[in-house]
Amino acid sequence: MTRELGPRDWGLGTDADGRLTVGTERAVDLARAFGTPLHVIHEERLEATAARFRESLEEAYPGRSSVHYAFKCNAVPAVVEAVRRAGLKAEIMSPFELDLALRLGFGGADIVVNGPGKTAAFLRAAVESAVRLINVDSLAEIALVDEIARAAGRTVDILLRINPDFVPRGMNAGSATGSRKGCAFGLDLKGGEAGEALALLGDKPGVRFRGFHVHIGTGIREASAYSQALDRLAPLVRETRDAGFRVDVLDVAGCATFKDFAGEIGRAVRRIFPGPELPELIAEPGRSIASPNQFLLLTVAQVKVRPKVRTWLVTDGGLGTVTLPTFYECHEVLLADDVRRPRAERVTIVGPVCFASDIVYRNIRMPEVRPGEVIAIMDSGAYFVAQESSFGFPRPAVVAVNKGACRLVRRRETFEDLTGRDVISAPPAG
Secondary structure: OOOOOOHHHHOOEEOOOOOEEEOOEEHHHHHHHHOOOEEEEEHHHHHHHHHHHHHHHHHHOOOOEEEEEEHHHOOOHHHHHHHHHOOOEEEEOOHHHHHHHHHOOOOHHHEEEOOOOOOHHHHHHHHHOOOOEEEEOOHHHHHHHHHHHHHOOOOEEEEEEEEOOOOOOOOOHHHOOOOOOOOOOOEEOOOOHHHHHHHHHHHOOOEEEEEEEEEOOOOOOOOHHHHHHHHOOHHHHHHHHHOOOOOOEEEEEOOOOHHHHHHHHHHHHHHHOOOOOOOEEEEEOOHHHHHHHEEEEEEEEEEEEEOOOEEEEEEOOOOOOOOHHHHOOOOOEEEOOOOOOOEEEEEEEEOOOOOOOOEEEEEEEEEOOOOOOEEEEOOOOOOOOOOOOOOOOOOOEEEEEEOOEEEEEEOOOOHHHHOOOOOOOOOOOO
């Protein structure tokens, strides 16, 4: 029998009346003070989670290691600052993320650049910022980076991103990044692109090969999937050495549980590199750091019952605005007003947009919920904020709770924000 999840699974608590609490703050009080939808960061736990990941990797892997937080997962500055305090570095995929990393105090040497569609302007900015590594995603990108580097009078360290054609068991197709048929990312290992890339490097003095990058998906539960994917790189590592190149860095992105990830990857690397010198291991966690340390509060505006048909909870946030990840992921939903109330009925939770697919969850078992009560969608730290939409409604505020203190770290969008980019003509006179 599966155990029902409760607040303690996320480091949260309840008060004497069963209301959800984070530290000494009651979630319903945060909802009243700041309005909903509202993102709540459990900041102290977030920082501790990031530190544990780094420490686990250092303990489990005998070679050098570093951890770069994936900005794409959640780039709220308060989140990034917390993981930076924990000793994590930056992995970015866009000009905005590069700018943000630099503004938040990361040096170029702390930054790894990723992404399948890097423009020349983005690459120039990365080179000018002296980023540590650029993960090259295609053969054409090798030539582009080389051209930009030589024009700037620099030599740029690169990793070759490899598509190993490996999809973990049970992986959602939308989350599988290592499939050669389903995903455009990386150099095609099976098709020989990785070998072609090595051959190209011979006459590209602006780039310096340092190693490989591999990413097979997000939300992976079984750490053994990583070692299975890495085993496919063993012939490429031998080919690389035969071509006269050293593999100094192995960047494995997307991570399962800390200790399982570190141990499994470490064993796989030692199989591929049997000699005394191991490559530096870079990890790029995002979801495993941010997801469990943030939750989303929604207020139930109406409870609509159609006898023998369905019960709907109509909330102020749904798929069209703030809960896009619930389209392809499962997230626990708690009644913040009373987490002890028994789950007695099945309901469909929807949002406020005039859009039939503005659905949080269909047919989910919930307690009896009354209008005006607040529900909490758990594990919302990964991709909820990143994928928000202003679909007729302002985007939510974000608050951080740390050691009993609560502070606003992102204000709610205003109507003026929503039209701030528009050129609006003056209304006709009279």
